[in-house]
Amino acid sequence: MVVPEAGLPAAVTIHEVGPRDGLQNESAVVPTEVKAEFVRRLVDAGLGTVETTSFVPAKWVPQLGDAEDLFAQVRDLPADLPVLVPNERGLDRALELGARHVAVFASATETFAQRNLNRSLDAALDMFEPVAARATAEGVRVRGYLSMCFGDPWEGPVDPARVVDVGARLLGMGCAQLSLGDTIGVATPGQVTALLARFAAAGIGADKIAVHFHDTYGQALANTLAALRAGVATVDASAGGLGGCPYAKSATGNLATEDLVWMLTGLGIDTGADLGRLVATSAWMAGHLGRPSPSRTVRALAGER
Incomplete structure (x- = not known):
């Protein structure tokens, strides 16, 4: 039953991250052909944006070591196919294959920047600046991911002022959109509302922001609704709840x-x-991974238990 709520966006862009963020932590390497078919099925299901892979060194993320082969197989699909690039070398690889949308991945906390990129927060931003500048000069759209926006497993609660500061720096270097990540899934709706109000007060509107929630404590949908009420109209999600x-x-x-x-x-x-x-696609991928989908909707509609 459809019951609209006043004040919400008429349409929402789903930024599908299953093929990249969803699969990157899988211990068993998924064959490139299966990944390519996954992307094709997601596009066929009506998703207009499907984040495909990451051009990181294979030694960092073995699951994504086939980035070139995978992207070459799907790049002609009728969809926006963003790819993650960690540095200028990653950008070179993406541009050589014709990528038209790239993303950089920053942290709102010092500890996670050190652990994820092996450099300080400021040094990481310095690394991303030429990436964003070069991509923009090539007419390539740049997205900025900002992780640990609500809580960090080493530092605890994160100061919203720091999140806004780092987010503004990413937008200032040329990122067209900023995706706010609740990386460990600790946020609650009030925190989401308050953080988005902080961005608005800093002159950064909801049109520049996407949200990326993890469902550790079952709060992802509630947090998404809070973001929609604040005007956000792009939401990251992963088919079947892949990503952990x-x-x-x-x-x-x-x-x-x-x-x-x-x-x-x-x-x-x-x-x-x-x-x-979408449900059929996630059930198909769950079969390849050898376990049921964690998505409640997939389980309900596909008859899984």
Whole structure:
């Protein structure tokens, strides 16, 4: 039953991250052909933006060591296919293959910057600046991911002022959009509302912001609704909730695309997505991974238990 809520966006762009963020932590390497078919099925299900891979060294993330082969197989699909680039070498690799949308991945906290990129927060931003400048000069759209926006496992709660400061620096270097990440899934709706109000007060509107929630404490949909009420109209999600093993306490899964589409459909918000095809795709991928999908919507509609 569709019951709209006043003040919400009429349409939401789903930034699908399953093929990249969803699969990157899988211990068993997924064959390139399976990944390519995954991307094709997601596009066929109506998703207009599907983040495909990351041009990082294979020694960092073995699962993404086939970036060139994978992107070459899917780059002609009728969709926006962003790729993550960690540095200028990664950008070179992406541009050589014709990528038209790239992303950089920064941290709002010093500790995670050191652990994830082996450099200080400021040094990481210095590394991203020429990437953003060169990509923009080539007419390539740049997205800025900002992780640990609400909590950090080493530093605890994160100062919203720091999040706004780092986010503004990413936008200032040329990022067209800023994706705010609740990397360990600790945020609650009030925190989301307050942080977005801080950005607005700094002159950064919701049109520049996307949200990226993990569902560790079951808050991802509630947090998404809070963001929608603040005007955000781009939401990151991962088909089937991929992005962390549901059986490992240290791993946290992404908001499931199907759960998001179910909620948005009920609110009368257009996504362009075909829920039935999404569910079938996630059930198919779950079969390749050898475990059921953690998405409640996939389980309900696919008859999984």
